[in-house]
Amino acid sequence: MSQSDTRRNLGLALLGSEITIVFRRRRNQAMLLALAAVPILIAVAVRLSSNTSGRGPAFLASISENGLFVALTALTVSIPLFLPLTVGVVAGDTIAGEANLGTLRYLLISPAGRLRLLLVKYAGAAAFCLAATAIVVIAGVAIGAALFPVRPVTLLSGDTIDGAEYAVRCLLLIAYVSMSMLGLSAIGLFLSTLTTVPVGAMAATIVLSAASQILDVLPQLAWLHPWLFSHYWLGIADLLTSPISFDSFQSNALLQLGYIAVFGTLAYGRFATKDVLS
Incomplete structure (x- = not known):
């Protein structure tokens, strides 16, 4: 076996180990369960309520007529x-968590190298983004079908789609929202290289997420809005029209790639020169 094959196998083994650790961690499992509880609470509240009119998240008023709207409502509630x-908790824990546990230097002793370790850590955080989004949608569809009638879904454009087309839209929504969280994950990865206290990196990542969303609603900063990583988070409405508009999807992808490139570079620049003592 060549040296390149050995490194590739090592990288795959490290990636598999990281993803296993991410999803076996009790804290992460608890957060996934909490996310699954969001659509369940919404569905139960609507089921027990005699009035769903008035203010509320998008699609809320349609749930009692069609249970498939539970997933869409839960997604719009969960995104902000x-x-x-x-995601901030998982991303902030990537490097700082290992340093805090005293296992980071042992990981660096292996031939994986710092760059590969960073990539693996980011991949683990990205996998969590996908799982977190998917569990909201899946739990929403399941509880909606259990508690309410299931009918063809009327889109924002007024067109009606059947169950198969709805499933395709759900996959697109999962892809869109998961991608939306990748820029935040890159920021969390960078912050995680700055400290050995994971709680600090987690808190900073979450605060930056809130700050970005606050700045995005200030009309005085309209020039800044397209550059904020949270700007396109709620662009999922474009995927709920017929025909589907991919404008927000493309703009969001470019924006998130930009944040990944910038903060990924900053993370590597910091991590490559960092003295690892724990």
Whole structure:
């Protein structure tokens, strides 16, 4: 076996180990369960309520007529707060958590190298983004189908789609929202290289998420809005029209890639020169 094959196998083994650790960690499992509880609480509240009119998140008023709207409602509720909160915790823990446990230097002794370790840590955080988004949608569909009638879904454009097309839209929504969290994950990775206290990196990542969303609603900073990593988070409405508009999807992808590139570079620059003592 060549040296390149050995390194590739080592990298795959390290990636598999990281993803296993991410999803076996009790804290992360608890956060996934909390995310799954969001659509369940929404569905139960609507089921027990005699009035769903008035103010509320998008699609809330349609749940009692069609249970498939539970997933869409839960997603719009989770995007501003619950998803960034959980993603910030996982991303902030990537490097700082290992340093805090005293295992970081042992990871660096292996031939994986610092760059590969960073990539693996980021990949683990990205996998959590995907799982966190998917569990909101899946739990929403399941509880919606259990408590309410299931009918063809009327889109924002007024067109009606069947269950198969709805499933395709759900996959697109999961991809869109997961991608939206990747820029925040890159920021958390960078912050995690700055400290050996994971709680500090987690808190800073979550605070930056909230700050970005606050800045995004200030009209005086309209020039800044397109550059904020949270600007396109709620662009999922474009995926709920017929025909589908991918404008927000493309703009969001470019924006998140920019944040990944910038903060990934900063993370490597910091991590490559960092003296690892624990």
